[in-house]
Amino acid sequence: MSMFIPDMYKKNIFSINYKKLKEKGIKVLIFDFDNTLIEKGNYIVNDKTIKLFKDIKKSFNIYIVSNSIHESKLRKVCEKLAVPYIKGSSKPFKRGFKKLNLKDIKDRQIAMIGDQVLTDVLGSKRMNYFSILVDPINNDEWIATRFNRVIENIILKENKIKRGRYYD
Secondary structure (H helix, E strand, O other), X not given: OHHHOOOEEEOOHHHOOHHHHHHOOOOEEEEOOEOOXXXXXXXXXXXXXXXXXXXXXXXXXXXXXXXXXXXHHHHHHHHXXXXXXXXXXXXXXXXXXXXXXXXXXXHHHEEEEEOOHHHHHHHHHHOOOEXXXXXXXXXXXXXXXXXXXXXXXXXXXXXXXXXXXXXX
């Protein structure tokens, strides 16, 4: 079950201590897209997220890896954040992650940040990345994601991880 347990659990991307990640030797941050950075169906990235990315890009290489196939939305947001992205990544499978040019970076120098256990946490664990789970931005989700949440809640409960009880 350790493949489903995040190394860190935080409320959102703004509550992560990025300085602490840098001290742990993290050099690359990979963010999930929908419900981690932006609400499903939203094409506008907020100013708070833009400022965060501007700040953390000084210390990390940043990528967005998304299972979404809606390139126009991804492109619009990623251009605003000035970061590269991978669409249709098929997380938790390794295919999307392997599209990133991370040859000179050791696995544990990479952190994956996302809102889903079955895609983001499991995918990052399969790649041996440091995994950070955040709460979803909202509950408006695709049908497949709602199904995944049922399984995710069982996994979290079995491992005594309670939503809202955050840890480093």
